[in-house]
Amino acid sequence: MLKTGTSFVLAAMLAAAPTLAATPAQIDGAKAMLGKSIAIPTVAGRGQVPVYAAYLAGELKSAGFTDGEISIEPLGETASLILTWKGTGKKKPIVLNAHMDVVEAKREDWERDPFVMAEDGGYLFGRGISDNKFDVVMLVQTLMSLKREGFKPSRDIVLFLTGDEETAQKTVAAIAPRYKDAAMVLNGDGGGGTLGADGKPLYYTMQTAEKTYADYKLTVTDPGGHSSAPRVENAILTLGAALKRIADAPFPAETSETTRAYFAASAKRTPGEAGEAMARFAANPNDTAAADILAKYPEHIGTTRTTCVPTMINGGHAENALPQRAVANINCRIFPGTAPEAVRQRLQQLAGDKVVVTLPEPFPQSSTSPLLPELDAALRKAVDGRAKGLSIIPSMSAGTTDSLFFRASGIPSYGVSGLFMKPDDEFAHGLNERVPVNAIGPALDHYRTLIVTLAR
Numbered sequence: 346m347l348k349t350g351t352s353f354v355l356a357a358m359l360a361a362a363p364t365l366a367a368t369p370a371q372i373d374g375a376k377a378m379l380g381k382s383i384a385i386p387t388v389a390g391r392g393q394v395p396v397y398a399a400y401l402a403g404e405l406k407s408a409g410f411t412d413g414e415i416s417i418e419p420l421g422e423t424a425s426l427i428l429t430w431k432g433t434g435k436k437k438p439i440v441l442n443a444h445m446d447v448v449e450a451k452r453e454d455w456e457r458d459p460f461v462m463a464e465d466g467g468y469l470f471g472r473g474i475s476d477n478k479f480d481v482v483m484l485v486q487t488l489m490s491l492k493r494e495g496f497k498p499s500r501d502i503v504l505f506l507t508g509d510e511e512t513a514q515k516t517v518a519a520i521a522p523r524y525k526d527a528a529m530v531l532n533g534d535g536g537g538g539t540l541g542a543d544g545k546p547l548y549y550t551m552q553t554a555e556k557t558y559a560d561y562k563l564t565v566t567d568p569g570g571h572s573s574a575p576r577v578e579n580a581i582l583t584l585g586a587a588l589k590r591i592a593d594a595p596f597p598a599e600t601s602e603t604t605r606a607y608f609a610a611s612a613k614r615t616p617g618e619a620g621e622a623m624a625r626f627a628a629n630p631n632d633t634a635a636a637d638i639l640a641k642y643p644e645h646i647g648t649t650r651t652t653c654v655p656t657m658i659n660g661g662h663a664e665n666a667l668p669q670r671a672v673a674n675i676n677c678r679i680f681p682g683t684a685p686e687a688v689r690q691r692l693q694q695l696a697g698d699k700v701v702v703t704l705p706e707p708f709p710q711s712s713t714s715p716l717l718p719e720l721d722a723a724l725r726k727a728v729d730g731r732a733k734g735l736s737i738i739p740s741m742s743a744g745t746t747d748s749l750f751f752r753a754s755g756i757p758s759y760g761v762s763g764l765f766m767k768p769d770d771e772f773a774h775g776l777n778e779r780v781p782v783n784a785i786g787p788a789l790d791h792y793r794t795l796i797v798t799l800a801r
Contacts (some may be wrong), residue, residue, distance in 0.1 A: 348564075348750050353445065366786075367786045370499075375785050376469075376782075376785055379469065379479065379785075380471075380474075381400065382400075382464040383456065383462040383473065385460075387445050388448070388449045389511065390429055394422070394424050394445050394509075395419060395423070395508075398424050400428040401481075401485055401666055402417060402426060407489075408489035408490075409429070409492045410488075414428055415429075415459055416452075420515055421515070425506065425507055425508055426490070426504070426516075426610075427504065427505050428444065428503070428504040429647070430502040430797065431498075432500040433500070434501070435499040436500035436528065437527060438502070438527045439503070439530070439531060439800065440505055440524050440527050440530040440531070440751070440756075441484050441488075441503065441504045441505065441531050442505050442530050442532045442533065442534070442751070442758070443477050443484055443532070443533035444477045444506065444508070444509075444511070444534055444747060445477075445479070445481060445482045445507065446473075446508050446510060446511050447472050447478070448473075450778075454776055455465050455777060457470035458721050459470060459471060459639040460494075464782060468770070468781055469781075471778065471779055472778055473778065474801070475764065475766070475773045475778055476772070476778070477510070477534045478763050480533025480534065480788075481506060481533065483533070483788045483791075484504060484533055486523045488502070488504060491796065492588065493570040495515070501678065502796065503527070504604050506531070509801065510534065514745075517624070517747040518750050519733075521747070521750040521751050522754045523754060524754075525754055525755060529756070530757070530758035531758075531795065532760045533760075533761070533762050534746045534760065535551070535552035535555075535619075535742060535760015535762060536549070536550050536552040536774075537550065537731075537760070537762035537764045537766070538728075538731065539768065541767070546732040546735050547614065547733075548614070548735060548737075549735055551724060551761055552746070552759060552761075553714045553740070553759055554681050554739075554740075554741040554742070555711055555741060556647065556678040556681065557678070557683075557708055557711045557749070558675045558678065558679075558743070558745045559679055559707065559708060560656075560676055560705070561653070561672055561674070561676060561702055561704055562673070562705055563587060563673045563692070563696055563701070564670070564672050564698050565578065565581075565584045565587075565672075565701075566669065567579070567580040567669055570667040570758075571665070572665045573665075573764075579668065580661075580667075580668040580670060580671040581660045581671045584660065584671040587696040587700045588655050588675075591653065591675070591695045592654075596650045596653070597650060598626075598693070599649070599680045599682075600714050601680075601682070601741070602739070603713050605627050606738065607741065608626055608627040608648075609624070610736055612627060622636075623635075626649070636649045648741055650712075651678065653676070653692065654676055656676045657674040658672070658694070678743050681741070682712070683708065690706050696740075702709065708749070709750055709753035710751045711748075712752050712753075714748075714757035714759060715757060719799065720799070724735065726798055727795045730790050730791065730794055731765065731791065744762070746760065763787070763788030763789070764780060765781075765784060765787065766780065766781065766786055
C-alpha cells in the first residue's frame with residue numbers, strides 16, 4: 346500500500362480531474378446538507394427514508410444528473426436510492442455504498458433534539474450524523490461537485506444508498522446481486538481514520554471483512570407441574586446449565602490475512618501485554634496463549650474468534666408452576682469462513698441432549714475481500730492527502746454492514762469512510778452522537794481523490 350501521491354498533481358491528470366482541495370463553498374454546502382439530513386428522522390417505522398431519498402435525488406438533479414440516472418426503489422416503508430453515472434466502459438463499474446436509515450433516539454434522553462443538528466464546541470450533533478449520514482452526504486456532495494465540473498468517468502459509478510441497514514437489510518439483499526460485474530464496492534459505513542488525543546491522525550483502517558451475524562434459539566421443554574412439588578428436572582435450570590457450559594467453552598482462535606495484518610500493524614502502537622500478544626498472534630496463529638490474552642480485552646476479542654453470548658431469555662408460564670418451556674437467544678458473530686451450521690452443531694454439543702438448538706433465520710455468510718492493488722494505490726493517495734505516510738491497516742468488523750451482502754454475492758467490498766475521529770468521540774447508536782466540524786473538508790477531499798483516481 347505504498348504510494349507517494351505526488352503524481353496526482355501532474356498537469357495531465359489535472360486536465361482530467363478538478364483540484365482536490367474542497368472549497369469553502371463546498372464545505373458549507375456539505376454542512377447545510379448534513380443539517381437537512383439530520384432533520385429527516387429516517388428511523389424504522391416512521392416512513393421517512395423515501396422522503397430523505399427524494400431530497401437527495403433532488404440535490405443530485407440540481408447538479409446536472411437526470412431522471413434517467415436516478416431511481417428510488419420502495420420496499421415496504423423504506424426505500425433505496427440508486428444513481429448510475431455511466432462511464433466510458435474502459436473499466437468495470439464501482440459501487441459507492443452507504444445507508445440512509447438511523448437508529449431510534451428519544452428527545453428526553455438527549456441533551457439536544459436528536460433530529461436538529463446542533464453545533465457546539467467544534468462538533469456537530471445529531472442522530473445518525475456519524476452512522477451514516479456524514480458519509481452519505483460526503484459521497485453525494487462529491488458526486489455533485491464532479492458532475493458540475495465536467496468530470497468524465499472511465500467506468501460506471503453507481504451510488505447505492507440503502508434504507509434499512511440498521512434493521513432487516515432487505516434493501517441491500519434485494520439489490521446487491523445486480524452488481525456482480527462490479528470491480529469493487531466502496532462502503533462509507535466502515536473503515537476510517539483514528540485521531541489521537543491531540544487531534545493528530547494515528548492510523549487509517551480499511552474494512553475488508555466482517556463477521557457473520559446469527560441468532561440461535563436454545564429451547565428446553567418439560568411437562569411441568571405444581572411448584573409445591575419441585576423435581577430434579579426443571580426447564581429453567583436445564584437451560585441455565587447449558588448456557589453456563591457454552592460460556593465456559595470459547596470458540597478456538599482463528600486468523601485471516603486481514604486480522605494478521607491488523608495485529609501486526611497494531612502491535613507497533615499498542616503498549617503492554619496487549620501489544621506483545623498482538624505481535625505474537627500475528628506471527629504465529631497457533632499461539633493460543635496470545636489469543637487468550639487478547640480475548641481479555643473487549644475491543645480485541647471479536648477479532649480473534651467466533652463469539653457467542655446470551656442476549657435474551659424467556660421461561661415459565663405461571664409463578665406457581667414448574668416451567669414447561671424455557672428459551673434463550675444466543676447472538677453469535679461468526680469468524681469469516683466458519684459455517685453457521687458448524688457453530689450450531691458446536692452449541693448443540695455443549696448444550697446437551699435436553700436442549701434443542703436452532704438457527705431460525707440464517708444471514709448470508711460473509712467472506713474476506715482480497716487486497717486489490719488498484720484500490721490500495723487510490724486509498725494510499727487519499728490518506729496521504731490527510732496525513733502523508735499514515736499507516737493503512739486492513740480490519741475486520743465485529744458488527745454488520747451492507748458489505749456483507751455484496752461479499753455474499755461475490756463482489757469485493759471495502760469500508761473506506763472519509764471520517765477521522767478520536768475513539769472517545771464515537772457515540773454512534775448512543776446519546777449525543779457527534780462528528781468534528783473540521784472533518785467535513787478532509788472527507789470531501791478523501792472521497793474526491795478515491796473516486797477520481799479509480800474512475801479517471
